[in-house]
Amino acid sequence: MQAEINTKLVNEIKKRRTFAIISHPDAGKTTLTEKFLLFGGAIQTAGAVKSNKIKKHATSDFMDIERQRGISVATSVMSFEYKNTLINLLDTPGHKDFAEDTYRTLTAVDSVVLVIDCVKGVEEQTKRLMEVCRMRDTPVIVFVNKMDRDGKNPFDLLDEIEGELNIQLHPLSWPIGMGKDFKGVYNLYDKSLLLFNAHSKVTSEDLPVNDLNEEVVEQKIGEKFASQLREDVELLEGVYGSFQTEPYLAGKVAPVFFGSAINNFGVKELLETFIQIAPLPQPRPVTTRIVEPTENKFSGFVFKIHANLDPRHRDRIAFLRVCAGKFERNKYFHHVRLGKNVRFSNPYSFLARDKDIIESAYPGDVVGLFDTGNFKIGDTLTEGEDFYFTGIPSFSPEIFKEVINKDPMKTKQMEKGLLQLTDEGVAQLFTQFGGNKKIIGCVGELQFEVIQYRLLHEYSASVQLNSIAYYKACWITSKDPKKLQDFIKYKSSNIAEDKDGHLVYLAQSEWFLNTERTNNPDIEFHFTSEIHK
Numbered sequence: 403m404q405a406e407i408n409t410k411l412v413n414e415i416k417k418r419r420t421f422a423i424i425s426h427p428d429a430g431k432t433t434l435t436e437k438f439l440l441f442g443g444a445i446q447t448a449g450a451v452k453s454n455k456i457k458k459h460a461t462s463d464f465m466d467i468e469r470q471r472g473i474s475v476a477t478s479v480m481s482f483e484y485k486n487t488l489i490n491l492l493d494t495p496g497h498k499d500f501a502e503d504t505y506r507t508l509t510a511v512d513s514v515v516l517v518i519d520c521v522k523g524v525e526e527q528t529k530r531l532m533e534v535c536r537m538r539d540t541p542v543i544v545f546v547n548k549m550d551r552d553g554k555n556p557f558d559l560l561d562e563i564e565g566e567l568n569i570q571l572h573p574l575s576w577p578i579g580m581g582k583d584f585k586g587v588y589n590l591y592d593k594s595l596l597l598f599n600a601h602s603k604v605t606s607e608d609l610p611v612n613d614l615n616e617e618v619v620e621q622k623i624g625e626k627f628a629s630q631l632r633e634d635v636e637l638l639e640g641v642y643g644s645f646q647t648e649p650y651l652a653g654k655v656a657p658v659f660f661g662s663a664i665n666n667f668g669v670k671e672l673l674e675t676f677i678q679i680a681p682l683p684q685p686r687p688v689t690t691r692i693v694e695p696t697e698n699k700f701s702g703f704v705f706k707i708h709a710n711l712d713p714r715h716r717d718r719i720a721f722l723r724v725c726a727g728k729f730e731r732n733k734y735f736h737h738v739r740l741g742k743n744v745r746f747s748n749p750y751s752f753l754a755r756d757k758d759i760i761e762s763a764y765p766g767d768v769v770g771l772f773d774t775g776n777f778k779i780g781d782t783l784t785e786g787e788d789f790y791f792t793g794i795p796s797f798s799p800e801i802f803k804e805v806i807n808k809d810p811m812k813t814k815q816m817e818k819g820l821l822q823l824t825d826e827g828v829a830q831l832f833t834q835f836g837g838n839k840k841i842i843g844c845v846g847e848l849q850f851e852v853i854q855y856r857l858l859h860e861y862s863a864s865v866q867l868n869s870i871a872y873y874k875a876c877w878i879t880s881k882d883p884k885k886l887q888d889f890i891k892y893k894s895s896n897i898a899e900d901k902d903g904h905l906v907y908l909a910q911s912e913w914f915l916n917t918e919r920t921n922n923p924d925i926e927f928h929f930t931s932e933i934h935k
């Protein structure tokens with residue numbers, strides 16, 4: 403593809419790791435993020451990271467939530483350096499109503515750290531997030547948190563995670579006791595003991611222990627825990643053997659660490675291992691080929707759009723993941739969907755110590771682009787070549803409402819507003835076949851409030867949203883065009899088109915969906931759709 407490999411570019415790529423921390427709300431994502439940033443020197447004190455967690459009592463006040471989301475723009479991407487590695491940590495909203503935002507952010511990372519609460523084990527959102535990671539074989543490191551609490555037995559927990567998340571695990575550290583008896587962890591990777599002291603503010607030092615039969619083990623953790631540890635480690639070494647990075651990088655095996663984020667315990671080991679094993683910015687499939695990060699020509703895609711809620715400033719920030727080559731300020735790039743050249747005079751970086759306009763960015767980096775409505779999720783920028791990055795999914799919404807225009811004089815504004823809001827990924831828009839009924843689908847109730855409010859305040863369009871009892875929207879395809887046509891004809895009142903013209907079957911209930919699937923074996927029902935295939 404290219405004559406010479408650009409050494410500077412290769413070095414920049416080698417320096418970078420781009421990842422996200424994911425968890426069910428309350429497992430400790432924010433706390434772990436903060437500890438990482440402390441290690442990276444990006445913040446100086448604990449408590450500096452604003453939780454983007456949406457407070458439970460505020461669920462009815464979406465303005466408050468949007469305000470909190472506004473704060474979270476600044477922390478959407480946190481970049482910091484640790485031991486010569488430039489780490490881009492992409493934040494994901496914890497609230498389940500914004501789950502689609504999280505799923506799309508996962509398309510922009512090369513790996514994830516999954517936090518699990520040792521008391522609660524695998525929770526609902528943990529499963530959903532992992533399903534998204536499995537779709538792309540994203541490498542995962544598991545951090546079992548809150549070991550200072552009485553949680554589940556670690557062996558049971560491993561079984562539960564493997565069973566529920568459908569991934570093989572490989573513990574790299576092992577807890578000694580738990581709850582008020584938590585003594586620390588034994589690092590199976592570099593064979594050392596890390597002792598826990600709940601009241602210590604400093605990270606304790608590793609104590610190398612090559613042979614667990616050494617006397618020092620008893621001295622440090624007592625006889626009972628020493629003999630339990632020897633037994634556990636013998637079993638673990640027998641079962642897991644030595645750790646290999648290839649299956650991890652292929653998304654098949656997830657290394658596991660135990661610790662306590664709030665006590666800053668086990669976090670450094672996690673970070674150290676992360677920078678050693680986590681993948682560099684990876685090659686990515688596009689509609690025509692695979693794009694290598696080392697390509698001299700720049701390319702990247704928009705995975706998230708954040709709108710400004712102030713109606714006087716209808717600007718938005720588009721988050722662009724750089725996938726190949728070098729992004730440069732003021733250079734013209736090719737906006738593939740619009741077929742025109744665009745340039746950016748104020749691209750925004752998220753480097754914590756220097757949140758400012760940047761001159762250039764490299765693969766793995768995320769750039770914030772001020773946008774006045776030119777972007778939608780999934781848009782690709784290149785240096786001239788026509789392709790789209792693939793694998794950016796839309797998920798079947800779970801709540802549906804019909805849009806009723808209350809002011810026919812404002813039809814144009816309403817349509818424009820609906821298009822722009824759905825471009826941002828706030829919701830999905832379906833148009834019913836024949837009837838032209840407009841239906842909005844969302845993952846959570848909150849988005850409907852956001853849409854109604856924004857249509858009125860930004861587009862002067864007043865709408866009523868009437869609930870429709872649909873259960874799921876499934877994208878339908880078939881190898882047999884005739885069968886598909888028949889199905890559409892027969893089920894026309896349940897058929898709609900999404901914004902990109904893809905056919906969708908709107909199922910009233912799980913029962914209806916299952917019945918149609920059984921009765922129409924030639925029709926494929928998909929719960930996700932890719933923006934570009």
Ligand code: G4P
Pocket residue numbers: 425426427428429430431432433434453455496547548549550551661662663664665
């Ligand atoms: P999230 O972003 O995943 O939603 O979780 P977050 O870090 O906000 O942590 C959720 C709660 O769990 C917080 O308590 C936090 O202090 C606590 N936590 C995090 N790590 C540990 C740990 O290792 N051990 C224990 N025992 N607790 C931990 P909170 O009371 O909800 O909030 P706060 O008042 O402490 O901020």
